[in-house]
Amino acid sequence: MGGFMTRFAFGIVASVVCATAGLAAEVEPSDVQFDEYGAVDVSLSGAPGDAENGKLLMNKGSGNCIACHEITELEELGFHGEIGPMLDGVADRWTQADLRGIVANAKVMFDGTMMPSFYKTTGFIRPGDAYTGRAAEGDLDPLLTAQEVEDVVAYLMTLKES
Amino acid sequence: MKYLSTTACVLAVLATGAWADPDDDELVINGDIEIVTQTAAPAHLEGVMDTIYSGWRFRSDETQSVQADDFDNPGMLGVEVGIDLWNAVEGTEGESCASCHGSPEEMAGVSATYPKWNEEAGEVRTLTMQVNDCRENRMGAEPYAYDKGDAVNMTALLTSVSRGMPMDVAIDGPAQSTWEAGKELYYTRFGQLELSCANCHEDNYGSMIRADHLSQGQINGFPTYRLKNTKLNGVQSRFKGCIRDTRAATFNPGSPELIALELYVASRGNGLSVEGPSVRN
Secondary structure: OHHHHHHHHHHHHHHHHHHHHOOOOOOOHHHOOOOOOOOOOOOOOOOOOOHHHHHHHOOOOOOOHHHOOOOHHHHHHOOOOOOOOOOOOHHHHOOHHHHHHHHHHHHHHOOOOOOOOOOOOOOOEOEEOOOOOOEOOOOOOOOOOHHHHHHHHHHHOOOOOO | OHHHHHHHHHHHHHHHOOOOOOOOOOEEEOOOEEEOOEEEOOHHHOOOOOEEEOHHHHOOHHHHHHHOOOOOOOHHHHHHHHHHHHHOOEOOOOEOHHHHHOOHHHHOOOHHHOOEEEOOOOEEEOHHHHHHHHHHHHHOOOOOOOOOHHHHHHHHHHHHOOOOOEOOOOOOHHHHHHHHHHHHHHOOOEOOOOEOHHHHHOOOOOOEEOOEEOOOOOOOOOOEEEOOOOEEEOHHHHHHHHHHOOOEOOOOOOOHHHHHHHHHHHHHOEOEEOOOOEEEO
């Protein structure tokens, strides 16, 4: 627990420092700094996340988190998957930095996990052009943009049970 | 009323979260052909899984019942087209399938052993490849387009006469290197979502992925009539669809990769009954 709290506090300090220094630069997918546990301390977009948009991404587009995860609050959407853990209370279990790391590239924290890496653009086998089945041309976009990762993390931070 | 009570039942299952497994239903087609939908896994899956299940066991009661009677099974329309194709003289040699092989029932058991090593050709052949070889080299006719209309209708005929017989593809001897190549593909995490066949069909069968109840991805039921696209679907087209869904560049039906994958996936179902043409959603 101590470890979680320390890293959480560091996350806040880091973003405050960035904000005051006016360094709202976006972190490229290849430049994301994961700590030894797989957490990411600084905002990828340099800006705070929008939890409302994050909530939409849980269901839509390249997020589609509920394909694999159940979230009671989004029950009315129907058909939640059961592949990953239920996300109720996830903010009690993880810090903001942990959640950012998990969403950006869960494989750093959970070795070999089935969860896709949402902020990663290289290292794929036969990457396709979205769902067309054709080969991708040129560089891939990450599944979620830097700001969308922040939005999803902001939404996850609202999932508290305690 | 019947519809209402089914809905209520489904909701109750969801609420208790007890979705996790294949159901306990048994399949007897036309009140006559007993289908093995659950059996001990073949030896090569030791340490991976103990029991194998047909995809039929993961479908809703409504979908399951459509397959239980040939009059209800729309896939049987493809079988009827297949019978016409079987009897049709085509090509330069004045032959039909029937002129060499007699009635389609003579083919009982054949589809259960495919894909299969062909000694003269020195290659592993799928049933479709064998049909096309007969067409080109014995009939002097054009090969069917892989996994397209008539190719699938013909395989539907050939599986229908094998229904109830156990899948029994050979994986040793000269087929082994192809089998190994297929196994490698089965465990490769393709595409931007980095998902392998095993991620979904070995590690998570029985679970819901969004609205889909994941099966073991067995192919004893192919070709399958899918309610979703209202047609008969060939095995390799299904593989292609699953790979596309990982945001990957797919392989095409008839490619060496999908032939190898078909041999490997077929072998994971050794012991389940041939069921094609089956019905799925």
